[in-house]
Amino acid sequence: DTAVSQTPKYLVTQMGNDKSIKCEQNLGHDTMYWYKQDSKKFLKIMFSYNNKELIINETVPNRFSPKSPDKAHLNLHINSLELGDSAVYFCASSQGWANSYEQYFGPGTRLTVT
Amino acid sequence: AQTVTQSQPEMSVQEAETVTLSCTYDTSESDYYLFWYKQPPSRQMILVIRQEAYKQQNATENRFSVNFQKAAKSFSLKISDSQLGDAAMYFCAIEVTQGGSEKLVFGKGTKLTVNP
Numbered sequence: 001d002t003a004v005s006q007t008p009k010y011l012v013t014q015m016g017n018d019k020s021i022k023c024e025q026n027l028g029h030d031t032m033y034w035y036k037q038d039s040k041k042f043l044k045i046m047f048s049y050n051n052k053e054l055i056i057n058e059t060v061p062n063r064f065s066p067k068s069p070d071k072a073h074l075n076l077h078i079n080s081l082e083l084g085d086s087a088v089y090f091c092a093s094s095q096g097w098a099n100s101y102e103q104y105f106g107p108g109t110r111l112t113v114t
Numbered sequence: 115a116q117t118v119t120q121s122q123p124e125m126s127v128q129e130a131e132t133v134t135l136s137c138t139y140d141t142s143e144s145d146y147y148l149f150w151y152k153q154p155p156s157r158q159m160i161l162v163i164r165q166e167a168y169k170q171q172n173a174t175e176n177r178f179s180v181n182f183q184k185a186a187k188s189f190s191l192k193i194s195d196s197q198l199g200d201a202a203m204y205f206c207a208i209e210v211t212q213g214g215s216e217k218l219v220f221g222k223g224t225k226l227t228v229n230p
Contacts, residue, residue, distance in 0.1 A: 041222070043205065050214075055212075
């Protein structure tokens with residue numbers, strides 16, 4: 001069973017379009033995250049949610065809107081896509097928000113904006 | 115703000131040899147956690163090892179071990195008996211608390227090549 005899954009794995013789209021990436025975890029974790037890995041492989045957090053509540057919003061443009069319909073899902077919707085949005089987006093989850101629990105990463109979604 | 119520095123963009127090692135990847139970090143916290151993640155070409159992020167800052171004993175996981183020097187804020191990863199499957203990007207990370215949630219702050223990574 002896949003612990004953290006993301007769909008799609010690859011996404012190619014044109015500038016100006018709106019797209020969504022879905023994430024699901026079957027680990028029963030309370031906290032979920034979105035990370036962005038740029039073309040130089042640098043990973044940086046975008047958002048974290050705990051029990052469907054937004055906790056961290058790391059100065060991400062408001063074209064990016066995360067949505068958590070339940071604590072097993074955290075989707076990322078991106079409006080008006082720009083060339084600079086091309087990256088790999090990783091979803092992750094962890095058991096809780098205290099005393100450091102391991103973060104489990106999904107397989108990533110490679111977004112290419114043309 | 116917490117920062118993580120990996121000064122070696124690329125490293126190479128011969129199969130069966132030992133290699134050490136460097137990492138330094140900066141934090142004002144006294145209690146924190148440090149991690150090494152591996153990212154093979156499949157791009158899956160895999161936890162290699164983790165270290166609690168309050169523990170003086172260095173963490174070990176099979177062929178992987180760390181040299182944690184808290185005063186120097188150094189957290190290097192040693193890979194013994196290197197195998198071809200160890201070839202990957204390795205990321206050092208520190209876990210920090212923000213707004214009641216944890217987040218990982220990553221270094222820029224070290225690309226490890228294993229030569230047969």
